[in-house]
Amino acid sequence: MSESVIVTSKRREATRQKLLDAAAQVFAEVGLDAASVEAICERAGFTRGAFYSNFETKDELMLALTERTAEEKIELVTERIQALRATGEQFSPAELVQRVLDVAMDEKMGILLTSEIRTRALRDPALAQAYLAWQAGLIERVAAVIEELGRTYRLSPRLPARDFAQLILQQWEDTSAYAVMAGLDTDALCTLANERTAQLAIALVDPA
Structure with a gap:
């Protein structure tokens, strides 16, 4: 595996973990149903594109x-x-x-x-x-x-x-x-x- 692939993989995993951290915070604040993808992305500092490149739903x-x-x-x-x-x-x-x-x-x-x-x-x-x-x-x-x-x-x-x-x-x-x-x-x-x-x-x- 090339160094660039490893770096990309680590960056992707870091993005995924930040989205999960943000989701946990938003869920705790507004509940599961009221937590929107937009709110989770905003809390994590990412776009919707970053969300959907890691999670389908x-x-x-x-x-x-x-x-x-x-x-x-x-x-x-x-x-x-x-x-x-x-x-x-x-x-x-x-x-x-x-x-x-x-x-x-x-x-x-x-x-x-x-x-x-x-x-x-x-x-x-x-x-x-x-x-x-x-x-x-x-x-x-x-x-x-x-x-x-x-x-x-x-x-x-x-x-x-x-x-x-x-x-x-x-x-x-x-x-x-x-x-x-x-x-x-x-x-x-x-x-x-x-x-x-x-x-x-x-x-x-x-x-x-």
Whole structure:
């Protein structure tokens, strides 16, 4: 790959990330439906042409933002596991789950974004296909984390890692959506989601 191609690729990725950053800000300020492509471009300092060279639709941008947020959470969880492993300490399943989930905090906008994507995907087959493909990849990433925890701390899950991951993610999403509808603030939302997800995770692991 030539140097010019590498530079162009980096510039394109930088533009894409700035658009995602701008979208997150605009979504938080005016909501998902009211956020226009023009407002996102203006916030990012780009033209509509720059937007449409990176995303075909606002829905595609929303999905990309959801993907980025989830990836950031996976990275935080992975870093936490590495830090816990470096201590050499042993933890009970309950302690381990709480310590790992403690870093995977959700915000209201992220939950609304995921819910909106799922609602739109029900009406748009192309978006549904893209969402399901992303979700399958996310399940595999979480399953890999579960397998690593099992090896490191000699845990015995009662289900295959992929099934375990799917249930954990579903519990997290359902509880988070409930917390938003109930009007809980961010701290209370995270506490409830962590507690219920931890309860399920502990129930799915055989006692040491």
